Amino acid sequence: MEAEAASHRPRTLFEKVWDAHVVKPETPDAPAVLYVDLHLVHEVTSPQAFSLLAERGLRLRRPDRTLATMDHSTPTTPRGPGGAWVYGDAQAEAQVRRLSENCRSFGVELHPLGDAAQGIVHVIGPELGATQPGMTVVCGDSHTATHGAFGALAFGIGTSEVGYVLAAQCLLQRRPRTLRVNVDGRLPAGIGAKDLVLAIIAKLGVGGGTGHVAEYAGPAIRALGMEARMTVSNMSIEMGARAGMIAPDDTTFQYLSGRAKTPRGEAFEQAMASWRALPSDAGARFDREVSLDAAAVEPMITWGTNPAQAIPVTAAVPDPALAADAGTRASLESALRYMGFTPGERLLGHPVDVVFIGSCTNSRLPDLREAATVMKGRKVRLRTLVVPGSAAVKREAEAEGLDRIFRESGAEWREPGCSMCIAMNGDHLERGQYCVSTSNRNFEGRQGAGGRTLLASPATAAAAAVAGAVADPRRLEG
Amino acid sequence: MEPLRKLRSRTVVLAKDHVDTDQIIPARFLKCTDKKGLGKALFSDWRYDEAGAPRPDFVLNRPEARGASILVAGDNFGCGSSREHAPWALVDAGFRAVLSTSIADIFKNNALKNGLLPVVVEPAAHARLLAAPGAELAIDLADLSLTLPGGGVAHFPLDAFARYCLMNGVDELGYILAEAEAISAFERARGER
Numbered sequence A: 001m002e003a004e005a006a007s008h009r010p011r012t013l014f015e016k017v018w019d020a021h022v023v024k025p026e027t028p029d030a031p032a033v034l035y036v037d038l039h040l041v042h043e044v045t046s047p048q049a050f051s052l053l054a055e056r057g058l059r060l061r062r063p064d065r066t067l068a069t070m071d072h073s074t075p076t077t078p079r080g081p082g083g084a085w086v087y088g089d090a091q092a093e094a095q096v097r098r099l100s101e102n103c104r105s106f107g108v109e110l111h112p113l114g115d116a117a118q119g120i121v122h123v124i125g126p127e128l129g130a131t132q133p134g135m136t137v138v139c140g141d142s143h144t145a146t147h148g149a150f151g152a153l154a155f156g157i158g159t160s161e162v163g164y165v166l167a168a169q170c171l172l173q174r175r176p177r178t179l180r181v182n183v184d185g186r187l188p189a190g191i192g193a194k195d196l197v198l199a200i201i202a203k204l205g206v207g208g209g210t211g212h213v214a215e216y217a218g219p220a221i222r223a224l225g226m227e228a229r230m231t232v233s234n235m236s237i238e239m240g241a242r243a244g245m246i247a248p249d250d251t252t253f254q255y256l257s258g259r260a261k262t263p264r265g266e267a268f269e270q271a272m273a274s275w276r277a278l279p280s281d282a283g284a285r286f287d288r289e290v291s292l293d294a295a296a297v298e299p300m301i302t303w304g305t306n307p308a309q310a311i312p313v314t315a316a317v318p319d320p321a322l323a324a325d326a327g328t329r330a331s332l333e334s335a336l337r338y339m340g341f342t343p344g345e346r347l348l349g350h351p352v353d354v355v356f357i358g359s360c361t362n363s364r365l366p367d368l369r370e371a372a373t374v375m376k377g378r379k380v381r382l383r384t385l386v387v388p389g390s391a392a393v394k395r396e397a398e399a400e401g402l403d404r405i406f407r408e409s410g411a412e413w414r415e416p417g418c419s420m421c422i423a424m425n426g427d428h429l430e431r432g433q434y435c436v437s438t439s440n441r442n443f444e445g446r447q448g449a450g451g452r453t454l455l456a457s458p459a460t461a462a463a464a465a466v467a468g469a470v471a472d473p474r475r476l477e478g
Numbered sequence B: 001m002e003p004l005r006k007l008r009s010r011t012v013v014l015a016k017d018h019v020d021t022d023q024i025i026p027a028r029f030l031k032c033t034d035k036k037g038l039g040k041a042l043f044s045d046w047r048y049d050e051a052g053a054p055r056p057d058f059v060l061n062r063p064e065a066r067g068a069s070i071l072v073a074g075d076n077f078g079c080g081s082s083r084e085h086a087p088w089a090l091v092d093a094g095f096r097a098v099l100s101t102s103i104a105d106i107f108k109n110n111a112l113k114n115g116l117l118p119v120v121v122e123p124a125a126h127a128r129l130l131a132a133p134g135a136e137l138a139i140d141l142a143d144l145s146l147t148l149p150g151g152g153v154a155h156f157p158l159d160a161f162a163r164y165c166l167m168n169g170v171d172e173l174g175y176i177l178a179e180a181e182a183i184s185a186f187e188r189a190r191g192e193r
C-alpha cells in the first residue's frame, strides 16, 4: 500500500536520483547509505584518502567507477627543454607524482599531464561522457556541482569521504532539502550563463542555499547549451547549495551521444528512455522556490570578497552606510577595504592588472569563443591568460583558430589546468593586483596572497583585457 | 578518533561573517600529502604579515587565545571549498568546537569526521558569546547544552548519528564497511556483478 502510494506521489528530479541510490534508508538514528556511481579524483584532496586505504589494508572497491586526472597543482606553461614539465615548486610536483603512484597501485584510470583527455576534473567528466543523467557523482571538490547540469546528483565531499567512497563506493548522507530556482523569460543578447548565475547568487546570498540541493528550471535554463548549463550548476556551492541540478532533455542527450564513455547504439536508446523519466513531475513539491526574470539580467561583476557581492558592470558598489544591520555593514566595509574601493564608486573604467580566462566555470569551447569574439582584431592592454579547461578543449580551440586570435591580441595561450583560479601551480597574482577573472571565487587571496579578484563572464573579462580597465562588453570602442 | 563527551574551555571570538575555507587555510598549503602540522598555516593570511611575522592585532595571536579550544565565529562559517585541510588545521591548532549561527554543509561534515564539534546557536545566544571573548564555556554532548557567559544554558541541535560517533570516537568508515553485504546486494539488484 505504502510503496504504491509513494510511487504515485509526484517527485522532484533530485528525489528520483536519490531514491534510486539508497542502499539503506535513513532513520532518526542513522543517515542513509547512498551509492556512488562515479567518483572523480584529483591530486589535491586524494593523497590522505589513499593513505587511509593503505593503512587499513583496504582495496579500491570499484576501479571501474573511479576516474582520476591532475589539474590543480599542474603547470600550464609549455614543457621545458627535453619535454619535461616545469612545476611551480617541488611540493606541487611531489603531489602530482603521488597521484600517479596511487592510481598505479590501486588500479585507477588516470589521465595524467600530457594525456589527450587530461584537464580540469569537472571539464573532462562530461567531455568523456562519464557524467550521465540520473547518476550520483562525487569528488573531493566543491565544484562537483557542475555535473548536475546533466541531471546527475553531484556534490563535493571531503577527503575522509573520498576514502570511504574508494573503499565502499558509498557515503552516509542525510537527505537535503530542495530548492527550485525558476528562471523565466529569455536572456538578452550578449548576456550569458555566468551573468545569470552571478545574478542568482547575488539574489540568494552566499549562504542562501545552505542545506539544499538546487534545481534550475524554466525557459531561460532550457534555452542554454550544455556548457552554459555547466556554468550555472558549477557555481551552486557559491550560494551554499551542495548540488545544482538541471533536468536532462534533448540538448543533454545530443551532447552525450557518441562520447567515449556513453553507451552506444541500442544501449544509448535504452538509456535515453530512462533518462526521459528523470525530470521533476508536475506537482512535485520543493521545500523552497525562488524566481528570477532572465530578461532583466545584465553583465555582472563582483566587487567584493564573496561571489554574492555582485552587481551589474555599470552599477556602483554599495555604500555600507546604507546597510540594514551592523553585521552586513561590517561585511561590506571589510570587503571594500580589502578590494580598495570607495563606497558608491562605479567600477567602469577602474584599472585592472591581469585578466584570467579559464577555470571549471568558464574554460570550455563556447566560453573561449565568447572571449575570442571580443578580442579578435584588438590588442590586450594587460597581462591576459587564456587557459583551456582540458586538452580536448585546447585541440578544438586550435582547430578553429581561437589560439591565433588570442596570441595575436597579445594574450598567453596556456596548457589546460586550474591555473590562476586557485593559484597552486605558480600562476598567481601579486599583492594588490586587480584581476577580472572568469573563475568562481573572489575570496581574499584566492588568486594569490593579497590579490583582488573581480568575477565576470568571458565577454566581460575579454572586454577588460582590451580596455585595460573594467568595461561593458556591450559598449566597447574600437 | 578520540571520543568527545564534554568540553570545557575559553573561547576565541572571530566576529566575521562568511569566513570561507580559503581564509581558514589558503590553497598554497594544500600541496601536502599528509594531515599533520597544518595548524601553523591556520588563518595564515590574517595571522601573519607579508614578511611572515605574526600580526599582534589578530585574535589568534593574542596571549588570551593560547590554549583556547572553542572558536566563536560569524554567520555561515566554513563556506566555499570542500578542503578537509580546514578542520585538520583547526584541530591541529587545538580547536575542538566551532560555534556560529550557521555553518556551511561540507565544512560541517568534514569537521565531524575529525572530532571537531560544529555548534549552531540562536542569534541571541550567539550575540552573548560574541560580546564575551575569552569566556569559559562548558559544552556537554549528553544533553547538547552549553553554558552561556553571564549565566544560563543554551541547547544546540546535532544529528543523532554524528553525536553517537563523536561521543564514542567511532569513525564512519567502519560503519559503512559493515554494510558490505547490503552494498553487494544493491549492486546485484542493479544487474552488476
Ligand code: SF4
Binding pocket: A071, A072, A120, A121, A122, A141, A143, A359, A360, A361, A417, A418, A421, A422, A439, A440
Ligand atoms: S578550476 Fe578552480 S574551482 Fe574549478 S576545480 Fe580547479 S581550482 Fe577548483
